[in-house]
Amino acid sequence: MRIGRISGFEVKVHWSTLVIFSLIVLSLATVQLPEDAPAYGEGAYWVAALVAGLVFYASLMAHEVSHAVMARREGIEVDSLTLWMLGGVASLHGEPRDPRGDLRIAGIGPAVSLALAVAFGLVAAAVGALGGPTIIQATFAWLAGINGILALFNLIPAAPLDGGRILRAILWRTRGDRTAAAVAATRAGELFGYLLVGMGIARLLFGVGFGGVWFILLGWFVLNAARAERAQVHVRDALGDLKVADVMTPAPVTAPAEITVASLLEDYVLRTRHSAFPLVDADGHPAGLVTLTQLRGVARDERDEVLVQAVACSRDDVATAHPDDPLLDVVTTLNRCGHGRVLVVDGGRVVGIVTPTDVARALDVATLDEPTIDVRDRPSIGGLLEPRSRG
Ligand SMILES: [Zn+2]
Helix, strand or coil: CEEEEECCEEEEECCHHHHHHHHHHHHHHHHHHHHHCCCCCHHHHHHHHHHHHHHHHHHHHHHHHHHHHHHHHCCCEEEEEEEECCEEEEEEECCCCCHHHHHHHHHHHHHHHHHHHHHHHHHHHHHHHCCCCHHHHHHHHHHHHHHHHHHHHHCCCCCCCHHHHHHHHHHHHHHCCHHHHHHHHHHHHHHHHHHHHHHHHHHHHCCCCCHHHHHHHHHHHHHHHHHHHHHHHHHHHHHCCCEHHHHCEECCCCEECCCEHHHHHHHHHCCCCCCEEEEECCCCCEEEEEEHHHHHCCCHHHCCCCEHHHHCEECCCEEEECCCCEHHHHHCCCCCEEEEEEEEEECCEEEEEECHHHHHHHHHHHCCCCCCCCCCCHHHHHHHHCCEEEC
16 A cells, blocks of 8 residues: 655555554553553553554654665665565665665664664653653653664664675675675575574474464565575676677567557567567657557457557556666566566667566576576566565
């Protein structure tokens, strides 16, 4: 769900956030606050719990926004911020150019959480010192504690946590090899994931209750994210030097945007072997892209009336690139309209097309001498390459 914009970033909330929010409010209102600040009415606990839950999510958002703002300052485009069950994710389009940028983007999040912990702690202490309501003191104390935990947990040196990024930046700086540094950080992440799962199983076995499930879930997430990140590191390493022109299919068959679906099928689809056609307007300028999947969506008896451009990806929706663009920049746009195709445009003309197959083949060629590199999930290479900062 989109909920709005903060500092120019689109902010989204995953439905799973609501589940955790409810759990937090429930446990605060019925267990934590009545214990820490006894002798209030039930209503007071619920109001305080609700406020605490909202402020907690605002703190989480502040953490995520700080990553995004710092990334933007380092020249990296930021798509959106998403809150979900286990925290926040900032979708970054690109990677820091040097270890210093890497360190700044990763470090700012825990720093913000720590600053919030201190601020909330000071408020709690002040309320206590002035003899204010204990329920307010307890609420701020809880907010201080949870932000402190957030900061410390994220500082654990294991990718994909912020601490993993910090570890990567330090290794990158000391060893001078970004790929090796990133791989080491993901190995630490994997190890930490196993550790969490192990702790969860131990907790379940020795009967400490529901907390065990939580550890296993978190460990599983860290483990998978660390592995995905390692695959991503290898793909980036393999494709790093290639340009769009190196992998594109040059001079693709183009079709006019203003013909009907029936004539496109007859004159283009049945006469060529392609499954996607760049569209051009009357002047020969790029006007979009149509795929077989889109054409199949048009009922047989409507094909004579419906124009191709009505079902195709428009010029603005389809990903475009220049032949000299780095291939990596293009790969992160593969999930736009057109099932992974990118139009290559030069001087107002379509000069090529890049398909997921082209990218997969380039990857195969680039890793010919490195059989240990295994990138199984070919159709989602775009998703694989989408850099993310989790925290
Ligand atoms: Zn973070």
